[in-house]
Amino acid sequence: VNELTAREMLGDTAKFPRWSIAYKYPAEKQQTVIRDIKVQVGRTGVLTPLAILDTVHIAGSNVSRATLHNLDFIREKDIRIGDTVIIQKAGDIIPAVVEVIKENRDGSEKEFEMPTHCLECGALIVREEGEAAYRCTGVNCPAQRLRNIIHFVSRNAMDIDGLGPSIIEQMIEKDLIETAADLYYVKAEDIAEMDKMGKKSAQNLINALEKSKTNPLYRLINAFGIRHIGEKAAKILSAKYKTLDNLRNASVEELTEIADIGGKMAQSVVEFFMQEQSIAFIDKLEKAGVNCIDDSEDSIIDRRFEGMTFVLTGTLSKYKRSEAGKIIENYGGKTSSS
Numbered sequence: 001v002n003e004l005t006a007r008e009m010l011g012d013t014a015k016f017p018r019w020s021i022a023y024k025y026p027a028e029k030q031q032t033v034i035r036d037i038k039v040q041v042g043r044t045g046v047l048t049p050l051a052i053l054d055t056v057h058i059a060g061s062n063v064s065r066a067t068l069h070n071l072d073f074i075r076e077k078d079i080r081i082g083d084t085v086i087i088q089k090a091g092d093i094i095p096a097v098v099e100v101i102k103e104n105r106d107g108s109e110k111e112f113e114m115p116t117h118c119l120e121c122g123a124l125i126v127r128e129e130g131e132a133a134y135r136c137t138g139v140n141c142p143a144q145r146l147r148n149i150i151h152f153v154s155r156n157a158m159d160i161d162g163l164g165p166s167i168i169e170q171m172i173e174k175d176l177i178e179t180a181a182d183l184y185y186v187k188a189e190d191i192a193e194m195d196k197m198g199k200k201s202a203q204n205l206i207n208a209l210e211k212s213k214t215n216p217l218y219r220l221i222n223a224f225g226i227r228h229i230g231e232k233a234a235k236i237l238s239a240k241y242k243t244l245d246n247l248r249n250a251s252v253e254e255l256t257e258i259a260d261i262g263g264k265m266a267q268s269v270v271e272f273f274m275q276e277q278s279i280a281f282i283d284k285l286e287k288a289g290v291n292c293i294d295d296s297e298d299s300i301i302d303r304r305f306e307g308m309t310f311v312l313t314g315t316l317s318k319y320k321r322s323e324a325g326k327i328i329e330n331y332g333g334k335t336s337s338s
């Protein structure tokens with residue numbers, strides 16, 4: 001209905017004007033063949049398998065790729081390379097494979113396997129328990145570069161003023177940096193030449209970078225962006241291990257014994273320090289003079305048990321007695337055997 005007076009006469013319902021009918025794109029389907037399955041690394045490091053298809057015209061466009069979401073989806077639908085499939089597309093939504101025509105199989109179809117190492121950076125690919133996603137763990141992964149550096153400089157991490165995403169993007173584009181560690185090697189002249197920067201803001205940024213070198217160790221640990229390790233866990237690890245070298249050598253078992261460090265956290269810490277990329281990254285930071293030690297006297301962050309003495313006797317239901325003792329000490333309490 002296009003006439004304004006008519007619209008007014010019809011009036012509105014609570015949610016929609018009565019004169020307009022929501023137009024939904026009808027979902028269109030087409031048959032095609034999967035020639036290959038490729039993997040894309042997203043900005044968060046998550047791997048997404050993509051079907052490479054014989055091009056078909058569907059819902060107003062030519063389609064030669066369809067998302068396969070994750071490995072569970074591929075296994076559930078039993079999708080193989082070489083399969084004839086039905087794909088569906090609606091509006092601007094990414095086309096998806098909805099059905100495999102198994103009668104068309106001739107035995108030459110191949111099962112897809114997730115890569116064990118990232119195609120972009122070579123780092124280890126991990127899948128966490130209970131999660132569908134496979135993830136690249138590389139600190140130097142080009143796919144995750146921008147996001148990692150933005151996290152590194154953020155307020156709760158290294159807190160570097162004057163280094164917004166657009167400047168980081170420019171630095172990456174101009175090949176001034178690959179990882180956050182390279183920030184400490186950028187020259188003021190190069191920064192001054194960038195868009196929206198001048199001599200003064202370049203010098204301010206150099207000063208901010210210089211200042212961040214003396215940050216407490218927990219900030220650096222948080223800045224690494226290790227999965228499951230946020231500010232709180234970074235503080236605990238910094239207080240416990242005192243140097244990055246010590247932390248680097250910690251085992252999963254040892255880490256899990258620390259109160260508030262769970263199995264997933266311990267696992268990702270060990271995986272992080274195992275990577276060659278991480279080692280090179282840390283070396284570069286150390287050479288630039290970034291503080292890698294915690295010289296604060298106090299290794300206890302949370303003092304909720306301070307001044308209390310606990311007597312541990314008998315059998316405890318949740319912990320071994322030695323474990324319970326450690327937890328109490330981590331919180332500033334004391335234990336006594338009788």
Ligand SMILES: [Zn+2]
Pocket residue numbers: 041118119120121122123136137138140141142143
């Ligand atoms: Zn990668």
